[in-house]
Amino acid sequence: MTWKRSHHCSELTTENTGEEVILNGWVATRRDLGGVIFIDLRDRYGITQIVFYETDKNLHKKAEQLRTEYVIGIKGVVEKRGEENINDELTTGGIEVRVTDLEIYSEAETTPFEIKEGIPTNEETRLKYRYLDLRRPDIQENMVVRSDFYQSTRAYFHNNEFLEVETPVLMKSTPEGARDYLVPSRVSPGKFFALPQSPQTYKQLLMVSGFDRYFQIVKCFRDEDLRADRQPEFTQIDVEMSFVDEDDIMEMTEGLMQKLLKDTVDEEVTAPFNRMTYKEAMETYGTDKPDTRFGLEFADFSELVKDSEFNIFSSTVEKGGAVLGITVPGQGDMGRGVIDRLTERVQNETGAAGLIYIKLNEDDGVKCSVEKFLKDETVDAMVDEADADMGDLVLILAGASPDVYKQLGQLRLMMGEEYNLIDEDAYEFLWVTDFPLVEYSKEEHRYHALHHPFTAPHPEDLEELDDNPEEVRSRGYDLVLNGYEIGGGSIRIHDRELQTQMFELLGIDKEEAQKRFGFLLEAFRYGAPPHGGIAFGVDRIVMILTGGTSLRDVIAFPKNQKAQSLMDNSPDYVDKEQLDDLHINLKEYAKEEQQEQE
RNA sequence: GGUCCGGUAGUUCAGCUGGUUAGAACGCCUGCCUGUCACGCAGGAGGUCGCGAGUUCGAAUCUCGUCCGGAUCGCCA
Numbered sequence: 001m002t003w004k005r006s007h008h009c010s011e012l013t014t015e016n017t018g019e020e021v022i023l024n025g026w027v028a029t030r031r032d033l034g035g036v037i038f039i040d041l042r043d044r045y046g047i048t049q050i051v052f053y054e055t056d057k058n059l060h061k062k063a064e065q066l067r068t069e070y071v072i073g074i075k076g077v078v079e080k081r082g083e084e085n086i087n088d089e090l091t092t093g094g095i096e097v098r099v100t101d102l103e104i105y106s107e108a109e110t111t112p113f114e115i116k117e118g119i120p121t122n123e124e125t126r127l128k129y130r131y132l133d134l135r136r137p138d139i140q141e142n143m144v145v146r147s148d149f150y151q152s153t154r155a156y157f158h159n160n161e162f163l164e165v166e167t168p169v170l171m172k173s174t175p176e177g178a179r180d181y182l183v184p185s186r187v188s189p190g191k192f193f194a195l196p197q198s199p200q201t202y203k204q205l206l207m208v209s210g211f212d213r214y215f216q217i218v219k220c221f222r223d224e225d226l227r228a229d230r231q232p233e234f235t236q237i238d239v240e241m242s243f244v245d246e247d248d249i250m251e252m253t254e255g256l257m258q259k260l261l262k263d264t265v266d267e268e269v270t271a272p273f274n275r276m277t278y279k280e281a282m283e284t285y286g287t288d289k290p291d292t293r294f295g296l297e298f299a300d301f302s303e304l305v306k307d308s309e310f311n312i313f314s315s316t317v318e319k320g321g322a323v324l325g326i327t328v329p330g331q332g333d334m335g336r337g338v339i340d341r342l343t344e345r346v347q348n349e350t351g352a353a354g355l356i357y358i359k360l361n362e363d364d365g366v367k368c369s370v371e372k373f374l375k376d377e378t379v380d381a382m383v384d385e386a387d388a389d390m391g392d393l394v395l396i397l398a399g400a401s402p403d404v405y406k407q408l409g410q411l412r413l414m415m416g417e418e419y420n421l422i423d424e425d426a427y428e429f430l431w432v433t434d435f436p437l438v439e440y441s442k443e444e445h446r447y448h449a450l451h452h453p454f455t456a457p458h459p460e461d462l463e464e465l466d467d468n469p470e471e472v473r474s475r476g477y478d479l480v481l482n483g484y485e486i487g488g489g490s491i492r493i494h495d496r497e498l499q500t501q502m503f504e505l506l507g508i509d510k511e512e513a514q515k516r517f518g519f520l521l522e523a524f525r526y527g528a529p530p531h532g533g534i535a536f537g538v539d540r541i542v543m544i545l546t547g548g549t550s551l552r553d554v555i556a557f558p559k560n561q562k563a564q565s566l567m568d569n570s571p572d573y574v575d576k577e578q579l580d581d582l583h584i585n586l587k588e589y590a591k592e593e594q595q596e597q598e
Numbered sequence: 599g600g601u602c603c604g605g606u607a608g609u610u611c612a613g614c615u616g617g618u619u620a621g622a623a624c625g626c627c628u629g630c631c632u633g634u635c636a637c638g639c640a641g642g643a644g645g646u647c648g649c650g651a652g653u654u655c656g657a658a659u660c661u662c663g664u665c666c667g668g669a670u671c672g673c674c675a
Contacts (some may be wrong), residue, residue, distance in 0.1 A: 035632035049635070068625090087635055110626055113609050120610060124667055177675035197675080224674040348602065349670070452675040506675095561668065 003073040003103060010046025014094045016078045021097060023048060024105075026135070027070045028115070037063050038096075041074070042115075044140050049087070049096040050074055062102050069108035069115065075101040123552070127566040130557055142546045142554045145264050149542055150217060152263035153237055156256050162213040162239070167202035169195060169219070175508070175516055176453055178222035181232075184582040195221035198535055200452060201520050203240040204492060207531040208523045215239045217538065223563075228550045229484065229540060232563045239489070240533035246477060246491060249534055250431060253479060253487065256536075261427060265545050273429040273479075281432050282402065286324075286409020288435070291483025292428045294421040296326045296412045298405070299386040301396065310373035312354075316398040323398040324408050325358075327386045328415050331393035332361040339369075345414070346397075350407040358383060358394040413483070424547070430480040434458070437474040438505065446507035451476040453506055454499070454520075455490040456532075469505055479536070486541050489534025496524040 005024045012021065028042035035054040040047045052063035066072065076097040087093030112129055113121040117138045126133040133139060157164065173180045173194035180194035196202075198220050206214045216238045223232060237256075241248065254271035261267040274292070281290050284297045301323040305313040313323050334357075343355040358368045358379060368379045386394045395415070397408045416422050437457050438447040447469055449455060457465060458473040465472055479487035493499045499521060503513040513521065542554040552558040559565055573594050579586070586594070 029635075029637095031634045031637050033632055033634060033637070034630070036634080037632095038634050038637085040635070047635095051633090054632070082633080085633060085635085089635080093635090110608065114625065122605090122610090122667070125609080174675085178673085200675090222674060225672085227674085228669075230674070351671080449675050455675090 001103070002105065003075065005073070008045040009041055009043040009048040010091050012048060012078055012092050012095050012097070014080050017080045017095065019078045020075065020100075021078055022073065022075050023050070023097065024073045025071070026115075027066050027068055027072065030066055030068065032064070037066075039063070039066060041072070042137075046092065047090055048092045049090075050076060050099050051079075051096050052099050052102075056100075059099060059102060062104075063099070065104070067108065067110075069111055070104060071106040071108070073103040073105060074099045123560065124566060127552075127558070127560055130567045134556065139553060142542070142548070143556065145546050146538075146542045146554055148264045149260060149538065149545070152260050153215075153217060153256070156259045157213075157215040157239075160213070160252070160255075162215045163211055164216055165206060165211065165214050166216060167196070167199040167206075167218065171196050171202075172516075174201075175512075176449060176506070178224050181221045181223050184584055186581050186583075189583040197222050198236060199238055200454065201517070203238060203533060204454065204520065204531065205523055207240055207242045207494075208526070208528045210242075210529075212242050214241075214533075226559065226561050226563060229543070231539065231551050231555060232559055234551075235538040237536040237538055238533070239535065240531060242529040242531045244491075244530070244532055246433070246475060246532070249489060249491075249532055250477070253534060253536075254429075257429060257479075260541070261545070264542075267427060269427055269429065273431055275431040275433055277434040278432055278436065279434065282405055286405040286407070286412065287483075288432055288478065289480045289483060289485045290409075290430065290432075291413065291416065291422070292430050292480075293423050293426045293482055294416045296328065296415060296421065298408060298412075299325045299327070299382075299394075301325060301382050301385060304378060304381050304385060305374075308374055308378055310370055312370075312398055313374075316400075319400065321398065321400045322404050323396065324404060325382070325386050325394050325396040326408060326412050326415065327388045328393045328395060328419060329389075329421075330391055331419065332359045332391045333363070334359065334393055342414075346407070346411055349414075350410045352397050352404070352407040352411075353399060355411075356396040356398070358386075358388070358396070360388055360390050360392050360394075362390065426482070427544075428482055432478045432480055433476075434473045435476045435478070436470060437461075437472040438469050440470060447505055449502075449506060450474065451488065451490055453502055453508070453517075454492045456493045456498075457502075465501065465505065475532070477534070479534070481541065482544055484540050484544060485537070486544070487534055487536035489532065491530075491532035494524065494528040494530050496521055496528075499524065 003022045003024065006022045009023060009025050023041055025041040025043040028040040028047060031038040037052040037060065039050045039052070041050050052060050054060050074097065076099040078095050079098050081094060081096055111132055112125055113132070115132060115135050117136060134143070154164070170183060170193040173182065173192060174197065178197050180197065183193040183195065185191045185193060199216065199218055203214055218236055218238050219233055220236050221233050226232065239252070241252070250272070254273055258269055258271060261269055276290070278288055281288050283300070284290070286298065302317045305323050306317040308314050316323060339355070339357060346352050346355050356369050358366060360366050360383065366379060366383060368374060371379060383394065388394050395411060397404050397411065399407065435450050437450065437455065439450055441448050451474055456475040458475055461472040474490060476488065476490035478485055493502060500510070500513065503517070508516070539551045539554055543549070543551055546554060548554060557565065557567065564571065
């Protein structure tokens with residue numbers, strides 16, 4: 001029989017002294033001193049210490065059976081602890097509950113790992129026993145933040161007259177972008193649904209329908225390889241608005257972010273957020289999602305060294321590459337061994353050919369690793385350009401553009417982490433704007449939409465659309481927080497002609513466009529409002545808010561790197577009858593794999 | 599698909615220049631203990647050193663292959 005609790009395990013204080021209470025929870029730890037047994041009783045709210053005394057004979061005997069993770073209910077009396085026994089670590093540390101009755105609801109085998117905060121158990125074991133991992137207080141706290149995050153989001157949009165509309169999970173496969181997860185149709189042999197990579201077309205259609213302001217907290221799916229910050233199924237806050245421009249979307253976003261941070265982690269952030277063009281971001285930080293919690297901005301030495309004797313510099317610049325550097329403060333006396341290891345790491349992790357440096361320290365003065373190839377005044381000019389002072393270290397990469405920018409961007413992040421230049425408590429938001437509309441794919445010999453094919457080109461660049469498509473800027477924008485891309489969107493094309501032109505540019509001919517997106521083009525015939533929107537990565541934002549570095553710590557049941565769920569062993573083989581229903585035959589090698597398993 | 603790191607007790611790891619019976623901490627079990635809160639003390643159980651070949655008198659240790667996990671590049675409109 002279950003006793004209904006009167007309080008949870010983080011609730012009782014000295015104010016409750018003398019009250020008869022009922023608690024339910026898990027045995028977190030047991031401290032058996034012989035004549036007295038202390039149990040830390042845990043639920044998702046916290047811990048309360050309960051006590052059994054030898055003088056309560058039968059009860060004490062029963063309590064001796066208790067083991068870690070047993071689920072119990074107790075009746076008892078709240079007692080104030082003696083001055084010397086108060087535990088300041090617990091909210092309930094001023095009291096304990098003297099047990100008068102004990103019910104063991106459920107015994108527990110020894111768990112494969114301890115249910116404690118911050119244990120370094122490997123991912124595989126944690127994922128296999130995910131329900132136990134989720135019992136750990138730090139993960140539970142993450143889920144609380146996540147739940148607060150949902151509530152805050154809904155309140156914000158509801159208060160601002162947005163409508164929450166659900167869009168289909170079974171939809172049409174789109175040719176552009178990430179690989180789709182496919183769902184075979186039983187009633188239409190040979191045909192497939194796709195799971196949405198995002199509800200992009202639906203939300204645009206909702207604008208055509210006149211819904212004006214839409215949002216949705218929605219699952220999206222992308223069948224691509226995983227990373228620490230990338231899961232195959234993830235959650236977005238999807239937003240679309242009519243009769244707006246970039247500034248409206250940004251303002252709405254900034255209000256949302258302010259509210260979210262206030263409601264979840266009680267942080268104030270100032271708006272408007274900084275803005276930076278894509279070009280500026282790439283040239284200053286070597287990435288389109290710069291972590292602006294620290295400096296180490298790039299210095300460009302290309303002009304200074306283009307005529308130097310040092311062949312690596314001069315030939316790099318001649319071939320259109322760049323010679324770039326960052327100044328690491330206070331590392332001017334870095335030892336040879338450290339630099340050698342760093343060089344190796346840079347080569348391995350970024351693919352840079354080599355690492356050149358200038359050390360500035362009191363003992364050696366200004367010392368450049370390639371000084372015999374460079375004039376003193378060139379080195380001095382570089383130091384000047386890099387804004388380096390005595391005691392600093394200038395790290396230099398030379399290489400083809402844009403690769404060298406990305407490489408130095410990675411090196412910059414390494415240095416920021418290595419030398420603790422990052423303010424871990426800061427929340428640095430940044431808008432990145434003016435993305436290129438398209439980029440050329442050498443493999444496919446065609447242009448790709450950098451954002452997606454519905455993104456509007458910048459009106460000033462329209463005339464370049466035919467001749468110089470790569471020069472055309474888009475009306476897209478990304479929101480970056482602490483070096484993570486947490487959102488992205490654009491002002492859309494709402495003109496049928498322009499949309500058709502865009503498809504042509506992307507190598508999607510009329511027939512193909514009709515087949516894939518005919519419904520959208522058709523919708524645009526009947527009065528489409530100017531509109532734009534944005535989508536935010538819920539998992540990533542919650543990860544940042546909880547101070548984590550892996551999405552798995554903020555998703556209740558995440559997938560591993562192979563997109564498998566180790567707990568329930570999915571994906572898994574299915575019966576032949578199921579496949580027959582779906583009109584599917586397996587390829588030979590897939591059949592062999594299946595037979596090997598069985 | 600490429601690169602890198604890892605796989606030894608339930609967990610986290612040490613051992614790896616080949617050599618006695620593979621260790622530590624935590625956890626687990628038993629006993630003692632009335633003020634613990636990382637309880638303490640005494641004792642104990644627990645190992646396919648991922649798997650398979652090879653080298654060797656001898657392999658956790660060296661070589662090759664393979665499987666598994668993670669990070670990362672490609673990929674992710």
